[in-house]
Amino acid sequence: MPLPAGSGTGPLAGVRVAVKDVVAVAGQRTGAGVPRWLERALPAAASAPALQALLDAGAVVAGLARTDELAFSLLGVNAHHGTPPNPAAPGRVPGGSSSGCAAAVAGGAADLGLGTDTAGSLRVPGSWCGLHAWRPTHGAVDTTGVLPLAPSFDTVGLLARDAGLLAAAARVLLPGASAPARRPAALLRSRTLLGLAEPATARAVEAALAALAERTGLPVRDVGDDVTADEAGEWAAAFRTAQAAEAWAAHGAFVTAEPGALSPAVEARFRAGERTGAAQLAAARAVVERTRARLDAVLEDGWLCLPSTATPAPPVGAPPELLEAVRAGTLPLTTLASQTGVPAVGLPAGRAGGLPVGLCVLAPRGEDRSLLVLVAGG
Incomplete structure (x- = not known):
């Protein structure tokens, strides 16, 4: 089956989209980075609404992009299909699980990547491939x-080389009218x-x-009641x-x-x-709720800026x-943004040891448009 066609007109006319292979594309089977999953899959009757919105705005599908297995990784390494290249850092992993999207956009084969972010699967490849990444407010x-993968944390978002294009495509995906x-x-x-x-x-x-x-004219201030390293470790473990x-x-x-798949x-x-018991899960959910309240309090004073990743991309192999x-x-x-649901x-952010790394900015829930205007010029 041919790839679905776009409308040809609209704010994204001619924009080439690499679609992560967990997003339904009309007429295509979803492989999710697992050969056995692809064997069992049937062609999609319709494209996912997020993809269809981009197509209706004039975008075209450049192709289906590789993903880490069932999107459960941050590295971009796939035991079945290999590791997509990192054009911004040759010889390094691209990050995942939206690995193929990042490789395609960074290499110029696509203008936009439509991927998912549960625990950082857009922000990590964005950091390691020198791209702009957007994880929306949850829902x-x-x-x-x-x-x-984990519906309480799953989101659909974007990767782009150009900040303006990222913001324009995000506006297409966000519901409702634009507020100031x-x-x-x-x-x-x-x-x-x-x-x-x-x-x-x-x-x-x-x-x-x-x-x-300097660009925005906003002051930089230290968080008044800063989190501790123990808190950060606790919320990561709970997540x-x-x-x-x-x-x-x-x-x-x-x-x-499917053993061995x-x-x-x-x-x-x-x-x-499989081994997580009810009491253990309940305790983890309690930590998530405390973390959410903690971040909400921080964001009353400003928008939080932090490293997108702890290191540059590690070497392939x-x-x-x-x-x-x-x-x-x-x-x-x-996982701070992931478990609290903020955009x-x-x-x-430039380079560390000659390799790309990223700066991540978190805003209150529902402030996606404001965030994109401020940091991406949208």
Whole structure:
């Protein structure tokens, strides 16, 4: 079946979209990065509403883009299909799980990537491939027709080389009429969260924050009641528990029915959800709610700025223990927006050790348009 056609006219006329292979594309089978999943899949009767909105606005599908297995990774490594290239950092992983989207956009094969972000799957590849990334307010963009991972945290968002295009495409996906953009009182810096990044990354992020402040005319202020490293570790652990439980609920039947269909590392993440008891899950949900209230209080004073990732992209072929350490180090940064449901925009922050890294800005829930106006010029 041919790829679905766009309207040909509209604000995104001619924009080429790389579609993550967890998003339904009319007439195509969704593979989700797993050959056995693709074998079982039927062609989609219709495109996911998010994709259809882009097509109605004039965009065209450049192709279906690779993803990490069932979107349960942050690295961009796929045991079945290999690792997509990172055009911004050759020889390094692109980040995932929206890995193919990032590779296509960074390499110029597409202008826009339509992907998902559960625990950072747009913001991490955005950071490592030198791209702009948008994770919307949870629930703001329709996820119908998109393969779930952990529905409490799943979102559909975008990657782009150009900040203006990112904002224009986001406006197409956001429901309702545009309200006047709101400016925060300040850009907030958490010394604790900066300290979770390795030093060169933290320096690049601080420089990018200073440049953003100069461009926007907003002051940079330290968070008054800063989070602690223990808090960050606690919310990351709670997120992983809740995410694994939801992921097992979504795909445990497939994992059980198709032994060996997933790589051992990815299957282990799903199996962690199988072992999560009700009391453990309830305790994790309680931490998520406390974290949400904590961030809401912080965002009353300004919009929070933090590293998109803890490090630059690791090398392709790095040992599994290094890849897991990079993933674990980045989750306390990415999962703050994920579990609290706030919008986040990742911006290229320059380079650390010659490799791209990103600055991420978090705004209150529902302030996507204001955030995009401020940081992406939309």
